[in-house]
Amino acid sequence: SNRMKDGHKPGWVYNSKTIDWKPNCNCNATAEECIVLDPFMGAGTTALVSRKLNRSFIGFELNPKYIKIAESRLDKELGMFK
Known part of the structure; x- marks a missing residue:
């Protein structure tokens, strides 16, 4: 593969925007910590x-x-369990 260290292809432009969690109700509850599950x-x-x-x-x-x-990628990019 000719991907760069961050996984992107050379010459491609990637735009991303992280937005805050927004409730879908009017109860004024605070946002909870997020846990991503990938089965x-x-x-x-x-x-x-x-x-x-x-x-x-x-x-x-x-x-x-x-x-x-997966273990190799996570260890290489983040250090295992960081």
Whole structure:
């Protein structure tokens, strides 16, 4: 693959905007901490993005090959469990 270290392809432009949590009611409740659940974790992309956005993450993967890939990616990009 010719992807850069951050996973993007060279020359592509990526725009992202993180917005605050907004309630869908008028009860004035405070936002709760977010936990992202990925029951089919695969190579760990959702876990990686979740941690980079300061979200907690729970992921499940049954395929040992994908578990090794995900562990390697998370350790390389974030340090395991950071």
